[in-house]
Amino acid sequence: MAIQQDTQDQVIVEHLATANTMTTTAQESLIEELKIAAAKSNGLLDSILHPFHHETQPAWTNWAKNQSCDPTEIFNPTNLADLTEIVLKAKANGKKIRCAASGHSWSSTSVTDGYLVVVNKMEKVHRPVWDDELRSWTVMIETGVLVKDLDDVLRENDPPLALPSNVVLDSVRYGGILSLGCHGAATQTRTLPDLVSEVTIIDADGNLNTFTKRNPEEFAAATVNLGLLGVIYTYTLRVEPMFNLHVTDTYPLLSEYFSTPSIGGPKLKAMVLGNDQTEIFYWPFNTPNLGAANDHIWIKQWQRTQVLPVSVSATAESFKKWCQGYQTQFGDHLYEFMAHNPSSAPFVNCLLYKAIGGKDSEEVLKAPDAIHYQAGIDNLPCVDLEMAFKVNEDFSNVVVAWNYVIDQLYEYASRGEFPFNLTLEMRFVKSSTMLMSAAYDIDPEAIYCMIEVLSVNNTPGFNEFSSKMAKFWMDNFQARPHWAKMWEHVPGIVPYLRRQGSERFDRFEAIRKKYDPNGMFMNATFAGVLGH
Structure with a gap:
């Protein structure tokens, strides 16, 4: 199929290429013009659209649409009591648990046929406080907090605060970002989990556990925990004055x-x-x-x-x-x-x-x-x-x-x-x-x-x-x-990882088994890596 560019499509391309150099008034006018151009466009845009194909959809699909599953039940908790109740229900019924948020992970980390806990309503941001021991501002957040929402709270603080590094997207949630070891581009700041000072996790018995650097080995496992130690309730992050x-x-x-x-x-x-x-x-x-x-x-x-x-x-x-x-x-x-x-x-x-x-x-x-x-x-x-x-x-x-x-x-x-x-x-x-x-x-x-x-x-x-x-x-x-x-x-990546990192994986596995001895939170994504 040949690509044909009509006048309206060319308008869109040319305007978008020059938008950042326009005055504010011109920018406001351009917004309306682009809306009209998009509505009228019957060339390039229309020529490349394809008929929508209807089919039965799985109960949960990630953003990239490369992972999906049909859990036994999907939960949308709003508080700690909800999280605890879900874990105790899973224990009573012999079900496994995995968590999901915005679904921006490409791996199968959230895939389960057991209970899927969607944490998007766990979005409370506590007021930032000064920590004398850390000599730093800190902020406690629930696991479902959006990047943008935390940014907004920190901006409005007195004094205004910010994270020294972050991911590019502001539409993702911290439970996934931190538990899977995500990073920004700030070389000296290390990864985002290295900004964590405390994490709280509900284990397989429904107990809320707090992890800090006072126990460095368990803290090193609990921060990037891959969802394998339990359901994350909160993270506390070190932040700094706005810059x-x-x-x-x-x-x-x-x-x-x-x-x-x-x-x-x-x-x-x-x-x-x-x-x-x-x-x-x-x-x-x-x-x-x-x-x-x-x-x-x-x-x-x-x-x-x-x-x-x-x-x-x-x-x-x-x-x-x-x-x-x-x-x-x-x-x-x-x-x-x-x-x-x-x-x-x-x-x-x-x-x-x-x-x-x-x-x-x-x-x-x-x-x-x-x-x-x-x-x-x-x-x-x-x-x-x-x-x-x-x-x-x-x-x-x-x-x-x-x-x-x-x-x-x-x-x-x-x-x-x-x-x-x-x-x-x-x-x-x-x-x-x-x-x-x-x-x-x-x-x-x-x-x-x-x-x-x-x-x-x-x-x-x-x-x-x-x-x-x-x-x-x-x-x-x-x-x-x-x-x-x-x-x-x-091909061959799991045996490769076992050969390369078995010592630290085994250290993590020993801690994981302490808080989840029967594998309630384990799934196929990480089982082989941890020697199962």
Whole structure:
């Protein structure tokens, strides 16, 4: 099917490419114009929509639609008493329990045929308090609190507060983020669970247990607990006074940082260690001619500043987020077409890169606005494999890991195969003390590269391609999977993990059995990893 661009579709692309340079009045007018353009559009958008296929739906499906299940019963608790009652009911009836929140995990962590506890109504944020022992502000949150809701509470506090690092999405919930070991891009801050000072969990007998660093071994298991010690009730996080971040976005040639390991590695090291946060992206096929020679990358850098004021008004920031949401809705239709027509990937990606990428910029934002820089990600269902590996002294292994993906991208394309079509990205964090963290290390100065490949949902060949990337990273850099992303499809990964990490997994398992001796909270996702 040929792609035809009519006038209305071209209006959308051109306006979205220039929206951030408009005055506030022009931005407000553009919102109305884009709504009209979208309603009238009968070219590109309509040509790539497909008839809706009706079928029986499972009781629960995750956001990416790659995991689903039909639990015996689904619960929506609102308080501690509800959680305790559910656990005691499961014990009496011999049922297993798994939990879910926003469903943004790609792995089968929430899948169960027993009881599914959806914690989205457990959303209380306690008032932040100063902790004299920790010499830090802390805030206690229930397991179902949204990232955005905590941000809002911290902004309104006196004094205003913020997390030093976070995930990009603000539409996900902390129970999943913390229990599965998620991370941001702030190198020195480590992973998000390393900000936890306390966690409370209801065990298999219905008892509420509190874990702190006073018992470091159990705390290291309970923070990234994978939902295996019980139902999480609260986390307490260390936060700090609100701060500004100077954000720069640049789009250099791929070869500037990834020419060779010996040249690119030291350049990457200097950049990463000089920033508060760093994230690097690559759009496949962002230039014509099916070759990487002229391809570009997107480098996003954050640096704390105590002198530069915020450069973007609240109105302009809200408008930018609105535009991003519209862009991703528009992009999703293109990506849907691409998934059904894989050979269109080079054209579609080149088109989108020209429309919204490649323009260097800088701005100063409040920390939450800078960290949650992209709205509308929920509009782009995708598949995602992510792994972590320890960075060597000169960062040369980072260059090798990155270039292998791009080499294979074009190798597959030369055969007319396009299994990787969304983005390659990586972030860097210092090691974690949490036993089940992908970045666990006894060396507190070790830096881990968190590298991931993403494709649009239903892209043919992604599982095979991503497995090949994972195998290369595992064989060469002893890489470990991010539990929240896709990893179970990688051949041989469970025996590999047992060989690599059995000592710390066995330490975790000893603690798990103390609080869940009969496996009420165990599921197939983690059973093999823990030696079952």
